[in-house]
Amino acid sequence: MMTETAPALRIGVAGLGTVGAGVLKILAAHGPRLSTHAGRPLVLTAVSARNRAKDRGVDISQFEWEDDPVALARRDDIDLLIEVIGGSNGPAKAAAEAALARGAHVVTANKALLAAHGGALAEMAEEKRAGLRFEAAVAGGVPIVKALSDSLAANAISRVYGVLNGTCNFILTEMERTGRDYQDVLAEAQSLGYAEADPTADVGGWDAAHKLALLSTLAFGASVDLDGVSVEGIERISESDIRFAAELGYRIKLIATASRDGGQTLQQVAPCLIPAESAIGGLDGVMNAVVCEGDFVGQTVFEGPGAGEGPTASAIVADVLELARNGAQPVFGQPIQRLTPLRRMPPENVSAPYYVRLKLVDRPGALAEVTGILGGTDISIHQMRQIGGTPDPASVVIITHEARDGDLRSAVAKITNLEVSLAPPMALRIERA
Amino acid sequence: MMTETAPALRIGVAGLGTVGAGVLKILAAHGPRLSTHAGRPLVLTAVSARNRAKDRGVDISQFEWEDDPVALARRDDIDLLIEVIGGSNGPAKAAAEAALARGAHVVTANKALLAAHGGALAEMAEEKRAGLRFEAAVAGGVPIVKALSDSLAANAISRVYGVLNGTCNFILTEMERTGRDYQDVLAEAQSLGYAEADPTADVGGWDAAHKLALLSTLAFGASVDLDGVSVEGIERISESDIRFAAELGYRIKLIATASRDGGQTLQQVAPCLIPAESAIGGLDGVMNAVVCEGDFVGQTVFEGPGAGEGPTASAIVADVLELARNGAQPVFGQPIQRLTPLRRMPPENVSAPYYVRLKLVDRPGALAEVTGILGGTDISIHQMRQIGGTPDPASVVIITHEARDGDLRSAVAKITNLEVSLAPPMALRIERA
Numbered sequence: 015m016m017t018e019t020a021p022a023l024r025i026g027v028a029g030l031g032t033v034g035a036g037v038l039k040i041l042a043a044h045g046p047r048l049s050t051h052a053g054r055p056l057v058l059t060a061v062s063a064r065n066r067a068k069d070r071g072v073d074i075s076q077f078e079w080e081d082d083p084v085a086l087a088r089r090d091d092i093d094l095l096i097e098v099i100g101g102s103n104g105p106a107k108a109a110a111e112a113a114l115a116r117g118a119h120v121v122t123a124n125k126a127l128l129a130a131h132g133g134a135l136a137e138m139a140e141e142k143r144a145g146l147r148f149e150a151a152v153a154g155g156v157p158i159v160k161a162l163s164d165s166l167a168a169n170a171i172s173r174v175y176g177v178l179n180g181t182c183n184f185i186l187t188e189m190e191r192t193g194r195d196y197q198d199v200l201a202e203a204q205s206l207g208y209a210e211a212d213p214t215a216d217v218g219g220w221d222a223a224h225k226l227a228l229l230s231t232l233a234f235g236a237s238v239d240l241d242g243v244s245v246e247g248i249e250r251i252s253e254s255d256i257r258f259a260a261e262l263g264y265r266i267k268l269i270a271t272a273s274r275d276g277g278q279t280l281q282q283v284a285p286c287l288i289p290a291e292s293a294i295g296g297l298d299g300v301m302n303a304v305v306c307e308g309d310f311v312g313q314t315v316f317e318g319p320g321a322g323e324g325p326t327a328s329a330i331v332a333d334v335l336e337l338a339r340n341g342a343q344p345v346f347g348q349p350i351q352r353l354t355p356l357r358r359m360p361p362e363n364v365s366a367p368y369y370v371r372l373k374l375v376d377r378p379g380a381l382a383e384v385t386g387i388l389g390g391t392d393i394s395i396h397q398m399r400q401i402g403g404t405p406d407p408a409s410v411v412i413i414t415h416e417a418r419d420g421d422l423r424s425a426v427a428k429i430t431n432l433e434v435s436l437a438p439p440m441a442l443r444i445e446r447a
Numbered sequence: 448m449m450t451e452t453a454p455a456l457r458i459g460v461a462g463l464g465t466v467g468a469g470v471l472k473i474l475a476a477h478g479p480r481l482s483t484h485a486g487r488p489l490v491l492t493a494v495s496a497r498n499r500a501k502d503r504g505v506d507i508s509q510f511e512w513e514d515d516p517v518a519l520a521r522r523d524d525i526d527l528l529i530e531v532i533g534g535s536n537g538p539a540k541a542a543a544e545a546a547l548a549r550g551a552h553v554v555t556a557n558k559a560l561l562a563a564h565g566g567a568l569a570e571m572a573e574e575k576r577a578g579l580r581f582e583a584a585v586a587g588g589v590p591i592v593k594a595l596s597d598s599l600a601a602n603a604i605s606r607v608y609g610v611l612n613g614t615c616n617f618i619l620t621e622m623e624r625t626g627r628d629y630q631d632v633l634a635e636a637q638s639l640g641y642a643e644a645d646p647t648a649d650v651g652g653w654d655a656a657h658k659l660a661l662l663s664t665l666a667f668g669a670s671v672d673l674d675g676v677s678v679e680g681i682e683r684i685s686e687s688d689i690r691f692a693a694e695l696g697y698r699i700k701l702i703a704t705a706s707r708d709g710g711q712t713l714q715q716v717a718p719c720l721i722p723a724e725s726a727i728g729g730l731d732g733v734m735n736a737v738v739c740e741g742d743f744v745g746q747t748v749f750e751g752p753g754a755g756e757g758p759t760a761s762a763i764v765a766d767v768l769e770l771a772r773n774g775a776q777p778v779f780g781q782p783i784q785r786l787t788p789l790r791r792m793p794p795e796n797v798s799a800p801y802y803v804r805l806k807l808v809d810r811p812g813a814l815a816e817v818t819g820i821l822g823g824t825d826i827s828i829h830q831m832r833q834i835g836g837t838p839d840p841a842s843v844v845i846i847t848h849e850a851r852d853g854d855l856r857s858a859v860a861k862i863t864n865l866e867v868s869l870a871p872p873m874a875l876r877i878e879r880a
Contacts, residue, residue, distance in 0.1 A: 315736075
């Protein structure tokens with residue numbers, strides 16, 4: 015237990031956007047209490063950003079200033095660098111490396127950086143006995159990193175899944191609430207500041223994939239494998255899919271799932287149906303939620319704001335407190351050389367029930383051709399309905415029993431080529447809640 | 448960062464009931480991985496229980512045996528005592544004290560012990576630089592202790608609330624699902640092993656009160672004040688209250704709430720209405736869930752199994768890992784001498800909306816007498832309905848606007864004394880979600 019006569023922990027903040035400013039606000043609001051909690055004084059020494067003069071709603075005049083984040087990281091009056099610049103390369107990476115190289119701790123909210131270079135940075139950190147923490151990089155204010163690396167460490171984890179991107183969840187929730195289509199709601203999200211001008215990273219599923227790759231590593235003790243994540247975005251989801259799903263008791267969410275079976279790991283980001291009554295199914299707006307399944311604990315759920323100034327800064331300061339108290343820990347819950355290479359599970363062998371929406375010409379025998387193909391590909395039908403109230407009476411929705419992903423894909427390809435098929439079928443996995 | 452050449456952490460387990468056996472099972476299943484995670488070997492040295500011969504589904508022959516838990520706690524080949532005997536006094540307290548007195552760590556699942564003697568035990572622990580951890584004491588497998596003491600430490604917490612007793616939640620869920628009454632479902636819960644033969648601690652709200660007193664301390668940095676918790680159980684809840692609440696969009700849960708305002712703390716355990724659509728409102732069966740509100744993070748929710756062998760043992764082992772890695776930390780998140788005395792908020796000054804169910808004689812003017820009393824006590828009505836399908840046509844349910852607790856109580860007393868009132872009104876607070 016440290017006492018308050020322990021030396022101060024001197025902090026530098028690289029990046030003074032929303033999150034960086036949030037960190038300054040927390041330290042200004044709760045500084046003395048946080049130092050008590052840390053068992054030593056926390057002192058913000060210096061900051062760096064692109065524009066010193068910009069108004070950020072916080073006074074930065076009392077801190078040393080650096081134009082260059084790498085110069086900040088190299089200052090010998092900094093014991094800990096908070097990196098909130100963003101981006102998987104460039105100044106964020108250079109600053110983190112510069113800090114770790116001299117044994118200074120790094121706290122970051124940068125999922126892209128860690129998903130791309132987490133292994134190398136962790137190696138550098140552990141070699142120098144520096145800490146590298148990233149609670150804020152996954153699900154913002156939700157302490158899922160600490161939960162997986164510490165609180166649930168007694169368990170063999172079999173699956174981690176949830177909603178890791180607030181922008182997508184906002185868009186899907188709004189589409190459902192208002193009956194508007196994807197493009198329309200995306201434009202609204204952009205005007206509200208919930209989606210970027212170039213929304214690809216969010217709506218294409220990449221942001222969630224970065225976060226999932228980090229959660230897999232924590233859950234399974236395997237090295238970060240971003241390339242092993244299969245990624246599909248929400249761009250194809252139509253308002254009618256959302257409505258049909260709701261009529262069957264489901265909601266459509268962009269689900270990130272990592273599961274392990276027989277030493278192999280499956281990592282998927284895709285829009286899925288999930289029971290409306292479940293914790294994930296009930297999640298609205300920009301919230302994030304993660305479900306963990308462990309062999310002793312069973313299912314636990316962690317839910318909260320996945321982004322934004324306050325929540326993200328809250329997670330960063332928690333990491334600072336942890337480092338102030340306990341110093342460096344293994345970055346991914348166990349020493350980096352203990353992480354095993356991740357063995358990818360071929361997705362085509364994985365089974366799940368599916369939602370399949372078809373558009374068929376309205377003539378006798380059309381549906382029989384489709385069901386013939388499904389039967390011939392070993393896919394059995396659990397529910398089938400012509401959805402009421404659709405403008406096109408030949409819209410048919412099928413819920414399958416568990417089917418192999420490979421079989422489903424092959425059936426969809428065959429159905430697409432049928433003459434009676436007016437559009438390629440829309441197939442979505444149903445995630446078990 | 449510790450290396451694997453660090454000395455072993457030698458563990459003794461006092462109590463081999465369900466939870467103690469669960470700990471042994473986790474160590475047997477995941478021992479080597481846990482030692483890697485801990486950065487040092489974890490070695491189970493000795494155990495103690497009432498009956499050595501009892502079959503617990505785990506082999507205890509390789510461990511040293513003590514009949515007396517205090518003798519176990521005093522063994523010099525034990526660095527950490529896991530206390531899972533239970534009870535606020537007697538052998539559990541004696542064993543914990545004996546371990547702490549010689550500087551050995553204690554990990555416990557014993558909320559009754561800590562709610563009664565947490566301050567004194569923490570003082571002893573911190574004086575001896577021993578750790579005292581209790582993740583398993585609140586909400587079983589849900590890591591809410593760590594969340595409040597570490598992950599959310601950047602925040603000033605304004606409210607912590609949730610469902611902390613699985614037995615009550617099971618009973619209320621079953622009453623709702625089956626339309627059966629309280630006594631009937633309680634008997635079923637007893638036969639299923641979800642409720643004790645003497646169910647008072649659970650259904651009377653005391654178990655939740657113990658847990659709430661610990662959460663308040665963590666959230667607000669105030670000393671444990673079990674006597675300051677106002678406690679009301681679920682015994683008075685009728686199947687019709689549950690049904691009426693559902694018709695208005697609410698569910699009835701045993702809610703434990705601790706909130707802080709102007710330096711004063713309110714601690715309440717009581718059956719409340721809560722919106723059915725909320726995270727807590729959606730909680731079924733024996734699950735627990737806790738919502739935390741912080742000034743920067745906003746609302747976060749933690750949910751999972753609140754009791755049982757696996758979940759509770761999982762939380763205990765997480766505490767063991769934490770002590771193995773980081774040694775002793777302040778027991779309640781900050782040094783015990785920093786905890787301020789808890790200043791109680793007088794509940795009569797607190798405002799909330801209320802559900803009030805009345806049974807009136809069926810004659811003109813009866814309701815006017817009631818509304819006259821409410822109006823005269825400064826309580827305004829938000830909704831009023833004669834609930835359809837009730838056997839008694841004069842059952843009236845009123846949802847009030849925010850009303851002072853003191854005013855509500857005084858109005859209820861006056862209504863009880865009315866000649867037109869056939870039974871005392873049932874008044875339940877509506878918890879804000």
